[in-house]
Amino acid sequence: MIDKLDFLLALARECHFGRAADACGVTQPTLSAGIKQLEETLGVLLVNRGSRFRSFTPEGERVLDWARRIVGDARALREDINALRHGLTGRLRIAAIPTALAMVASLTTPFRARHPNVQFTILSRTSIEVLAELDNLEIDAGITYLDNEPLGRVNTIPLYPERYRLLTSTGAPLGERTSVTWAEVAQVPLCLLTPDMQNRRIINRLLNRTGAESRPMLESDSMIVLFSHVRTGKWASVMPAKLAETLGLTQTLRAIPIVEPDEVHTIGLVIPQREPMTPLTAALVAEAQRLAPALSD
Amino acid sequence: MIDKLDFLLALARECHFGRAADACGVTQPTLSAGIKQLEETLGVLLVNRGSRFRSFTPEGERVLDWARRIVGDARALREDINALRHGLTGRLRIAAIPTALAMVASLTTPFRARHPNVQFTILSRTSIEVLAELDNLEIDAGITYLDNEPLGRVNTIPLYPERYRLLTSTGAPLGERTSVTWAEVAQVPLCLLTPDMQNRRIINRLLNRTGAESRPMLESDSMIVLFSHVRTGKWASVMPAKLAETLGLTQTLRAIPIVEPDEVHTIGLVIPQREPMTPLTAALVAEAQRLAPALSD
DNA sequence: TTGTTTGATTGATTTAGCCTATTGAAAATG
DNA sequence: CATTTTCAATAGGCTAAATCAATCAAACAA
Numbered sequence: 001m002i003d004k005l006d007f008l009l010a011l012a013r014e015c016h017f018g019r020a021a022d023a024c025g026v027t028q029p030t031l032s033a034g035i036k037q038l039e040e041t042l043g044v045l046l047v048n049r050g051s052r053f054r055s056f057t058p059e060g061e062r063v064l065d066w067a068r069r070i071v072g073d074a075r076a077l078r079e080d081i082n083a084l085r086h087g088l089t090g091r092l093r094i095a096a097i098p099t100a101l102a103m104v105a106s107l108t109t110p111f112r113a114r115h116p117n118v119q120f121t122i123l124s125r126t127s128i129e130v131l132a133e134l135d136n137l138e139i140d141a142g143i144t145y146l147d148n149e150p151l152g153r154v155n156t157i158p159l160y161p162e163r164y165r166l167l168t169s170t171g172a173p174l175g176e177r178t179s180v181t182w183a184e185v186a187q188v189p190l191c192l193l194t195p196d197m198q199n200r201r202i203i204n205r206l207l208n209r210t211g212a213e214s215r216p217m218l219e220s221d222s223m224i225v226l227f228s229h230v231r232t233g234k235w236a237s238v239m240p241a242k243l244a245e246t247l248g249l250t251q252t253l254r255a256i257p258i259v260e261p262d263e264v265h266t267i268g269l270v271i272p273q274r275e276p277m278t279p280l281t282a283a284l285v286a287e288a289q290r291l292a293p294a295l296s297d
Numbered sequence: 298m299i300d301k302l303d304f305l306l307a308l309a310r311e312c313h314f315g316r317a318a319d320a321c322g323v324t325q326p327t328l329s330a331g332i333k334q335l336e337e338t339l340g341v342l343l344v345n346r347g348s349r350f351r352s353f354t355p356e357g358e359r360v361l362d363w364a365r366r367i368v369g370d371a372r373a374l375r376e377d378i379n380a381l382r383h384g385l386t387g388r389l390r391i392a393a394i395p396t397a398l399a400m401v402a403s404l405t406t407p408f409r410a411r412h413p414n415v416q417f418t419i420l421s422r423t424s425i426e427v428l429a430e431l432d433n434l435e436i437d438a439g440i441t442y443l444d445n446e447p448l449g450r451v452n453t454i455p456l457y458p459e460r461y462r463l464l465t466s467t468g469a470p471l472g473e474r475t476s477v478t479w480a481e482v483a484q485v486p487l488c489l490l491t492p493d494m495q496n497r498r499i500i501n502r503l504l505n506r507t508g509a510e511s512r513p514m515l516e517s518d519s520m521i522v523l524f525s526h527v528r529t530g531k532w533a534s535v536m537p538a539k540l541a542e543t544l545g546l547t548q549t550l551r552a553i554p555i556v557e558p559d560e561v562h563t564i565g566l567v568i569p570q571r572e573p574m575t576p577l578t579a580a581l582v583a584e585a586q587r588l589a590p591a592l593s594d
Numbered sequence: 595t596t597g598t599t600t601g602a603t604t605g606a607t608t609t610a611g612c613c614t615a616t617t618g619a620a621a622a623t624g
Numbered sequence: 625c626a627t628t629t630t631c632a633a634t635a636g637g638c639t640a641a642a643t644c645a646a647t648c649a650a651a652c653a654a
Contacts, residue, residue, distance in 0.1 A: 001298065001299045001300075001371065002298045002299060002367075003298075003642095016600080016601095017600070017601055017602095018599090018600070018601075026642095026643075026644090027643070027644055027645080028600085028601070028602090029601090029602080029603080029604095029643080029644070029645090030642070030643055030644075032601065032602065032603095033602095033642080033643085034642090036602095037641095042374075042375065042378045043378070043379075043382060044378055044381070044382060049601075049602095050650095050651085051599095051600065051601070051602095051649085051650050051651050051652090052599080052600050052601065052650095052651075052652095053600085053601080058381075059378055059381055059382075062377060062378065062381065063374065063378065066370060066371075066373070066374040066377065067374075069370050070367055070370050070371055070374070073363060073366050073367050073370065074298065074363075074367055076363065077339075077360065077363040077364075077367070078339065080359060080363065081339045081340070081341055081356055081359065081360065082340075084341070084355075084356055084359065085340060085341060085356075300611095313631085314631070314632055314633095315630090315631070315632080323611090323612070323613090324612070324613060324614080325631085325632070325633090326612080326613075326614085326632085326633075326634080326635095327611070327612050327613075329632065329633065329634090330611080330612085330633095331611090333633090334610095346632075346633090347619095347620080348618090348619050348620040348621080348630090348631065348632070348633095349619095349620075349621085349630075349631050349632065350631085350632085
């Protein structure tokens with residue numbers, strides 16, 4: 001039963017019988033049969049098919065909701081008992097928005113000191129993807145904006161405020177200033193994240209509000225790309241203050257506060273709303289709560 | 298997997314492999330094998346055995362907690378999808394303390410008018426048993442005291458206040474009074490519930506507080522026994538006001554308020570703390586919330 | 595058309611679940 | 625202390641379920 005519900009979850013993730021089967025480690029006929037059997041025992045059609053996967057029926061969506069709970073709890077059970085036996089072990093899968101990626105280290109490092117046998121998988125994702133994968137049980141926790149998009153059935157632990165800095169070099173335009181306005185930033189050629197990232201949308205909104213047209217010269221979905229361009233001294237970018245500090249400022253590389261408006265967004269840990277939590281998630285939450293006071297300036 | 302967890306739940310209820318197997322509709326070797334398989338997949342001993350069932354290990358208790366959730370959710374899934382297909386159907390299992398049994402009709406009757414295809418099982422239980430069976434998933438809801446014993450992981454919906462009346466006949470001692478004190482009641486030979494019932498313990502406490510020794514002449518675990526004795530005109534009892542009214546007063550049968558102190562306890566619906574609720578439970582809660590205002594005098 | 599993708603179907607094989615019968619050990623009983 | 629009873633584990637055998645590899649048919653795309 002639980003295996004079949006897991007099949008359904010995989011199908012929801014992949015929208016494709018074959019790939020879903022691969023993800024579950026079974027062959028495609030096995031997964032097809034599993035879904036069909038679910039439909040028979042429940043007496044309803046769960047998937048709209050037409051020679052290929054189309055969508056879930058309303059009943060299918062409902063079953064998916066329950067499947068997320070039940071499969072999640074079944075995993076938590078194993079994890080819980082494992083933790084009782086061997087202490088905390090296993091793998092913690094975390095997805096973070098690009099601007100928060102650099103700070104993950106300040107969460108994982110003290111965590112690892114406490115629980116040396118836990119492995120990590122850290123993924124770079126958009127804020128939308130973070131929430132979707134949290135729902136799908138593809139990740140255990142996310143790090144994203146807490147105060148913008150509607151969060152689903154999740155619990156949140158605030159980590160730090162995101163404030164914006166113009167990252168540029170002495171010698172470049174605005175490079176010697178102690179603060180700049182968004183209107184001034186709008187005049188500078190920038191390296192920014194791609195528009196599917198919420199950080200970019202926030203910056204766009206702030207730039208457009210000045211009336212000026214923002215014309216980023218370079219887009220990427222990777223902060224490393226943006227930062228390495230700025231490090232050449234020939235480019236500028238807008239980054240969260242925390243990130244700029246983490247990546248390291250030099251004598252010529254400066255992070256200049258941007259004012260008017262001095263907007264702030266909260267970044268935090270997002271975990272599935274499950275009571276009780278899995279031991280790994282509980283430990284991560286504890287670590288986040290220890291870390292948060294040190295980060296909130 | 299879910300079946301095995303169900304085996305474990307049955308074993309927790311029965312504390313006996315054979316009876317647990319019966320309850321699950323399988324033979325004893327099947328259940329034994331199921332438990333053993335659970336232990337193997339989780340890698341821990343769940344049950345302390347010594348030629349017969351002794352107890353659960355700490356890990357076993359932990360697995361039981363999860364099993365309650367997972368099995369409960371799996372049932373809720375089926376019920377939920379069934380409700381989508383055929384409207385509300387199935388069986389609602391309710392356990393109530395004896396003094397609340399008569400009022401169950403005012404919950405079930407309007408419920409049945411709204412959902413004609415739902416069947417009921419109503420059980421008379423002590424308040425302790427109500428909570429235990431709620432935990433074990435043996436019942437869907439309970440009706441018991443909300444303000445006395447510590448309730449576990451449950452949600453509550455207040456239904457009505459329980460106030461106490463001396464149920465006796467004109468002609469009998471105190472039979473003509475408009476109110477009596479607990480000290481006076483203590484002097485009368487009474488028919489009361491057995492001491493395992495919380496109602497009896499409440500009455501005992503109130504009687505003993507007057508300093509007098511309470512000497513019930515007749516004990517029973519059935520309100521029908523108590524009431525039929527009082528109806529002969531030769532006996533008296535202490536009953537909740539709501540119950541006396543429901544059973545019906547006559548010209549000679551009187552329910553006299555007992556004062557000093559005028560103690561009140563709240564009776565309510567108790568349901569498992571599960572989000573979302575099963576459709577049947579949700580409908581019952583809705584009915585209880587409609588009913589409560591009419592009952593709270 | 596022709597080749598590709600995708601999910602259903604088929605038939606063989608392995609696995610899991612369950613039952614009856616029996617055994618062994620501890621408790622209860624005389 | 626001997627006997628009986630109770631209880632759970634074990635053994636052996638059967639059936640149903642699960643899974644896989646291979647194939648098929650429909651829908652697309654080129």
